[in-house]
Amino acid sequence: MLFEILTTSIFGGIAATAFIKKQGIATNDSGKIQRIMSLSGLNVKDGKDTLSTQLITKKQYEWGWEYKYRIPLGRSFKDYLTKLDVLEDGINNRRKRIRFSDLKSLDWDGNIILQLKELWRKKLTESKEIELDYNGLLIIRVYDKPLPSKVLFIKGENWEVPVGITRKYNTFKFHDFEKIPHLALGGATRYGKSNFINSIIISLLNSKPNYVNLFLIDLKGGVELCDYENIKQTVSIAYEPQEALETLKLAYDKMRSIQMKLKKLGKKNVQEAGIEERYFVIIDEVGELNPSESVKAEKDIKYECQKYMSQIARLGAGLGFRLVVATQYPTGDVIPRQVKQNSDAKLCFRVQSGVASRVVLDSEGAEMLPEIKGRAILQSADKREIVQTPLVTSGMIKESIAPFVIKKGVQIDDYKEEINEQGRTDFATFREV
Numbered sequence: 001m002l003f004e005i006l007t008t009s010i011f012g013g014i015a016a017t018a019f020i021k022k023q024g025i026a027t028n029d030s031g032k033i034q035r036i037m038s039l040s041g042l043n044v045k046d047g048k049d050t051l052s053t054q055l056i057t058k059k060q061y062e063w064g065w066e067y068k069y070r071i072p073l074g075r076s077f078k079d080y081l082t083k084l085d086v087l088e089d090g091i092n093n094r095r096k097r098i099r100f101s102d103l104k105s106l107d108w109d110g111n112i113i114l115q116l117k118e119l120w121r122k123k124l125t126e127s128k129e130i131e132l133d134y135n136g137l138l139i140i141r142v143y144d145k146p147l148p149s150k151v152l153f154i155k156g157e158n159w160e161v162p163v164g165i166t167r168k169y170n171t172f173k174f175h176d177f178e179k180i181p182h183l184a185l186g187g188a189t190r191y192g193k194s195n196f197i198n199s200i201i202i203s204l205l206n207s208k209p210n211y212v213n214l215f216l217i218d219l220k221g222g223v224e225l226c227d228y229e230n231i232k233q234t235v236s237i238a239y240e241p242q243e244a245l246e247t248l249k250l251a252y253d254k255m256r257s258i259q260m261k262l263k264k265l266g267k268k269n270v271q272e273a274g275i276e277e278r279y280f281v282i283i284d285e286v287g288e289l290n291p292s293e294s295v296k297a298e299k300d301i302k303y304e305c306q307k308y309m310s311q312i313a314r315l316g317a318g319l320g321f322r323l324v325v326a327t328q329y330p331t332g333d334v335i336p337r338q339v340k341q342n343s344d345a346k347l348c349f350r351v352q353s354g355v356a357s358r359v360v361l362d363s364e365g366a367e368m369l370p371e372i373k374g375r376a377i378l379q380s381a382d383k384r385e386i387v388q389t390p391l392v393t394s395g396m397i398k399e400s401i402a403p404f405v406i407k408k409g410v411q412i413d414d415y416k417e418e419i420n421e422q423g424r425t426d427f428a429t430f431r432e433v
């Protein structure tokens with residue numbers, strides 16, 4: 001028995017070593033990256049000298065390698081971003097290598113040659129993804145495995161909602177609306193904005209059903225958010241600009257009433273006052289509220305809408321208001337300036353141009369995302385990460401709303417009554433502070 005185990009392992013080891021030797025043991029890509037940079041014109045001529053991108057550090061992680069470079073004078077991060085596809089194709093255009101870590105998956109009691117052949121076949125079809133970043137040094141991350149193109153929905157806790165899987169160790173990332181109240185979303189058509197909005201809503205319905213209040217504006221003809229029309233958490237839902245104005249005004253009035261309440265209590269914000277309720281104003285296709293793009297008759301309505309959106313973005317955070325705006329036409333001022341300035345988190349799916357990417361993220365990059373639905377860049381004040389957002393099915397939506405369905409129109413009537421009633425103190429739920 002012992003002899004059998006020993007011989008199997010020894011012969012397996014010999015076969016693996018011979019195979020690896022033939023294909024080449026994995027090394028890092030630093031030399032190759034530097035060559036690609038110089039061949040693609042990133043070096044700078046300075047008289048007789050040629051200034052090149054200098055490797056400062058390289059480090060191996062579980063997910064791949066990270067390289068840090070000093071870029072030469074006369075080059076910007078943007079110059080490197082425009083070469084992202086050249087770098088990615090260059091890195092993948094080479095002999096595939098088997099790593100020692102790949103061998104861990106082999107069953108040494110089975111047919112080793114057959115398994116190695118299968119491993120090799122997988123390697124040939126596998127390609128690495130790279131990500132560029134800049135923090136004074138150019139950072140290039142080369143990921144051994146691409147992000148999955150489908151990720152299952154996981155609900156968040158409290159006011160956190162799922163954002164998706166990141167490349168680093170495939171960890172799941174959440175967005176905390178208590179830390180970053182407003183969120184701007186962008187992306188070309190069919191890349192996953194509405195799906196993402198659905199994931200926010202169903203996560204909130206699961207985690208905070210008694211405290212979440214929804215003001216929904218669906219200007220895509222009502223196809224995206226109509227599922228939530230008759231749940232108790234939906235205060236108001238709008239499908240047309242005029243209705244959007246009414247919904248925004250209702251949210252604004254509520255915001256003002258909370259502001260007055262806080263003033264009376266001498267508290268600075270809802271957290272301090274122990275108010276549990278949060279108010280989510282979610283607008284799918286905010287571009288439809290852009291006055292400069294509209295016919296004369298609707299201009300005034302849209303200007304009013306912009307005014308309310310800006311006020312909610314500017315004053316709402318401490319009063320428990322959270323704004324989520326999405327657009328598929330990221331041009332110019334499509335996202336109101338105040339909303340954009342107050343949205344410390346931005347999520348951008350693939351867009352058609354660097355200009356569109358800049359409108360959403362304030363920087364380029366989303367135009368270079370792969371053509372994968374649900375793939376996006378999450379940009380916060382100091383961090384930029386690529387994520388694969390979770391896919392939400394209509395079954396999941398149905399299941400999440402089922403416990404909360406009520407008679408049509410009941411919510412808004414109750415709400416207006418509450419706002420109109422002077423001196424009432426019980427329309428927000430307080431906890432002990």
Ligand SMILES: Nc1ncnc2c1ncn2[C@@H]1O[C@H](COP(=O)(O)OP(=O)(O)OP(=O)(O)O)[C@@H](O)[C@H]1O
Nearest residue numbers: 188189190191192193194195328373374389390391
């Ligand atoms: N995270 C995801 N993972 C996988 N597939 C997705 C994901 N998000 C969306 N999809 C697929 O893409 C399709 C379009 O998504 P969605 O309706 O969210 O796009 P959109 O950006 O809102 O488009 P539009 O602006 O045209 O309405 C979905 O029906 C779904 O099949």
